[in-house]
Amino acid sequence: MNARRAAGRTLTTILLLLGAGLVLLPFVWMLSLSLKPADEIFAPGIDLLPSRIEWRNYVKAFEEVTLLQFLLNGVIVCGGILFFQILIAVPCAYALARRQFWAKGLIFGLVLAGLLVPYHVTAIPIFLGLAEVNLLNTYWALIIPFVISVFGIFLFRQFFATVPNDLIDAARVDGLSETAIVWRIAFPNAWPAVSAFAVFSVVAHWNDLFWPLIAISDPALATPPRGILYFRDEEAGSDFGPLMAAATVVTAPLVLGFLLAQRRFIQGVTMSGLKG
C-alpha cells in the first residue's frame, strides 16, 4: 500500500512537472533567444543555452525602437486610467453603499447592466466621439474610454457596506463633510479592495492591444503590446534577438509583480471573472 502510494505520488509529480515544463517553455525560449548571438538563433539544432551571453540584443532593443517610450506610455496610460477610475468610482460606490437617495436603485441598476458590456462593444461610437473632439492619437484617447469602471463601483460598494457604522457616524459627528468621509475614512478602509482592483485594472490595460490598435497610429504613443508589434513589423522579422529582448522587457514588470505578490496578484486577476 505504501509502495503504491509512493508510486502514485512520483507519477503525479512527474506529470505535473512535465506539464509545467511545457507551460514554461515559451518563457525559457524567450529568455534564451534574447541572450543568443544572431548566428546561433538561425543555427539548426536545439540549443537551450547560448554559447556566450549576448547583451547587445537588449541594448539594440532599447536603441533601435523607443522601447523605453513604450514602457513609459504604458505607465502613463495605466496610471491615468487607474487614477480616474478610482476618483470616479469610489464616491459613487460610497453613496450607493451608505446613503439614501431616490435614484439609488436606478444607478445601481446601471452599474449591474454596465457589467454586461464588454469594452469591445463601445469601440465604434467612442472612436467617432474622440474623432469629433480631435482627441485621437493622444494619451487621452487611450485613457478616456476606461475612466469609468462599473466593476470598480460594484467592488467598492460591497466593501464600503462592511465599514463599521460607528466609524462613519463618529466622523459625521466630528463635522467631516461627506467628501472627506469618502476619502479619509471609507477609502483607506477599503485598501484590500483597492489593491486588488489596481492589479485587475493595470493587468488589463498594460496587456490590451485592441483599443491601442484603434485609437492611435503614432508610434510615439504606443503602449507596450502595440509597441512590440511596431518593433516586429519594422524589423521585418529579421532581428529576432532584439525582438525577444523587447518581449522580455515588456513582460517583465507584470511577471515580477506576480512573483513578488502572488496572492494579491491572483486575487486581482481572477476577480475579473466576475466581469463579463
Added chain:
Amino acid sequence: MTARPPAGPRAALTDAWLVGPATAAMLALIFVPVLIVAVLSFTDYQFGARGFAWIGLDNYVTLFTDRIGQRAVINTLVYVAIVMPASMILALLVALGIHAVAAWSGALAGFLRTAYFLPVAATLVAMATVWQMLLHPNLGLVNQSLALAGLGGHAWLSDRGLVLYTLAAIGIWETVGYNMVLFLAGLAAIPRHLYDAAEVDGARAGWERFWTVTWPMLGPTTLFVVVITATRAFRVFETVATLTRGGPGFASDTLVYAMYREGFVYFKAGYSSAITMVFFAFVLVLTLTQVRVLERRVHYR
C-alpha cells in the same frame, strides 16, 4: 443627536456630487455608445462619410450568408468549443494534482501553481511573438523537435487547415492557469470530513472518492469556470492580430478581429457594428448564464 446625513436640498446636492460623475461617465461611455452601435448596425455608415442610408438587416444578413462573415462566426464558435473544454479539463487535472501534492509538499505545490499561472500574468502579445518563433516553419523549436523525433513539421500558422487549432492551443496554454486557480479554490473549500465519510461508506479508491465527493462538490465552481472560459475565449483577439491577422484566407478570422478589420481597417462602421452586436449577443447570453450560476452558487451555501 443624530449622525444620519441631513435630508433636504443640501443632501441632494451631496448625492449628486458623489454619484454625478460616475453616472454621467456610465451614460456617455457605455450606454449611449451601445445604443449608437445598435442603431449603426442597421445602416451602411462608413467612417468619414457625410451621411448614411438605412439598410435594415442587410449587415446581419451579410454576416451570416457571406462566406467571409460566416467564417468569422464559425471560427469563433470552433475556437470556443476547443478552448473551453480542453482548458477546463486540463486545469481540473492540474488542480487535483497540485492539491494532492500540497498535502505532502507545500513548496512544490507552490512552485507548480506559480509555473502554471505564469502565462496569465504575462503580456499576451509579447508571448505571441515568442510562439511565432517556436512555431517558425524552419527554425522553430517545435518543428525541429518533431524532426529530431523523425516526424514531419507543419506550417502551424500558415496552413489553412491547421491555423485555428494552433491558435486554440495557444489559447489553452494561456487559460489553463486561470482555471486552475479557480479549481484550487474550489478544492480547498471541500470539507475534509466528507472524504472520511465517503471512505467509511466504502469509497476507497481515489477515483471513487473523486466521483462521490470531489466532482459533485466542485459542481458550482465547474459551471462558473465553463462560463468564464467561454466568455474569455469569445473575445480572442490578441493572438489573431499578432500572429495571423485572420489569415491565411480568413481561416483564422474571428468575430472580434473581423469587427476590428471591417470597422477600423476598411472603415465599414455599419457592418462592423452588426458584427459587434452579434458578438455582444453571444457574450450577453453567456454572462446572463453566469449570473444565474452565481446565484445558484450562493444558494448552495
